[in-house]
Amino acid sequence: MARVRTYRNYQEAWGEWRRLGIPDRAFTRFDLASRQFIFIDSIALDEATALREELMPKGVTVLPCRGDRALIAIAPLALEDLLLTEASPRLVEIGEALRFRNDAEPPLFEWSGGSLDLSRPRVMGILNVTPDSFSDGGRNLDADTAVRCALEMKNEGADVIDIGGESTRPGSAPVTPDEEWSRISEVVRRMSDEVGLPVSVDTRRPEVARRALRAGAVMVNDISGLRDEMIEVVRTEGAAAFVMHMRGEPANMQDDTRYVDVVGDVYAFLERQVRRAVAAGVPRERLAIDPGLGFAKDVDGNLEIMSRLDELRSMGRPVLLGASRKTFLGKISGGGPEERLEASLAAAAVACWQGVHLFRVHDVGETVRTLKAASAMRAGISPRSP
Ligand code: HH2
Helix, strand or coil, X not given: XXXXXXXXXXXXXXXXXXXXXXXXXXXXXXXXXXXXXXXXXXXXXXXXXXXXXXXXXXXXXXXXXCCCEEEEECCHHHHHHHHHHCCCHHHHHHHHHHHHHHCCCCCCCEECCEECCCCCCEEEEEEECCCCCCCCCCCCCCHHHHHHHHHHHHHCCCCEEEEECCCCXXXXXXXXXXXXXXXXHXXXXXXXXXXXXXXXXXXXXXXXXXXXXXXXXXXXXXXXXXXXXXHHHHHHHCCEEEEECCCCCCCCHHHCCCCCCHHHXXXXXXXXXXXXXXXXXXXXXXXXXXCCCCCCCCHHHXXXXXXXXXXXXXXXXXXXXXXXXXXXXXXXXXXXXXXXXXXXXXXXXXXXXXXXCEEEECCHHHHHHHHHHHHHHHHXXXXXXX
16 A cells, blocks of 8 residues: 655655655656655565556656655645546555545444444553563552453543553563463453453464453454464454564564664555455454554654654554653653653644554543543544543
């Protein structure tokens, strides 16, 4: 799926295009006044060349870039005109990306037997049943406490509870699947009876995911990007899934945080994984995406993603964001995990403004109130009753 990129000014566009290997002389052909440009993030050179041949007679510039990427310079309205006449499947796909990026219509998010209405921002409350999570580690090890905490999050307005049994903070040690499952099994089982919110299981282990889905969870939150075995679990159990971007393992993921274009690279990865899952039989409506803040990204990478979240909407899938209390927030506004509430709420407001659909957070009540205010301001009207 193509990615729609908006530049704030000419310098920003120029700097990025140079990094992507676009020759200077090409810049003059672009009308930056239109501000929106279309990137195709996974396109072979011969395909980009074919697209250029197709569009050249229509006065549209296609520039192949480094790293299997092409930039199309066309005003969105002109593209809509083009699509009205005749279009190859690639062009139709590009038109769709534009609509997803620009339309207010929310994408569907479903699982077997249920769905989540994304016409307003939704909050996923974090429930880590671990001794060592960076923010709430050790707090919910006992199942009664964990269920009480989930009920509290529900009362504060959470829409989903995300249960994790393994910390994935940078440098954390992995646990065995049996250990992970023994931490969360009772909590997952008690959720549907005692809390009554959809449950997501935060795991990268297919066997843990399968057990959790059979015990009542309906979504899989996989920080390792939904590899083949996990895709199979999601498909056979009829679950929904969050596909998150990460490189390497939590133990070594901060060793390399360089990207050609962080948003473009993250988008290309997520798109590839969504395509694989769909090709394997998981309905598209069951997949959501997450750029994975803090996972193989440095402070500047995280901030660049925060400022360009709107591009992720081009894929037409719900976007989940996990910025809550993360280290990069501490680095820019100071303080340890407990002192990052204000920065976390700022992240929620900035993301809401760009149309992010789901928010994975520790501080549910505060985030719900922030999102109510931010989404009303974005829409320019008072909120509908919940
Ligand atoms: N971040 C963490 C864990 N799971 N899942 C998604 N989809 N997105 C995220 O950004 C994300 C995630 C890390 O945060 P946390 O669970 O609070 O800490 P820990 O990994 O130490 O348990």
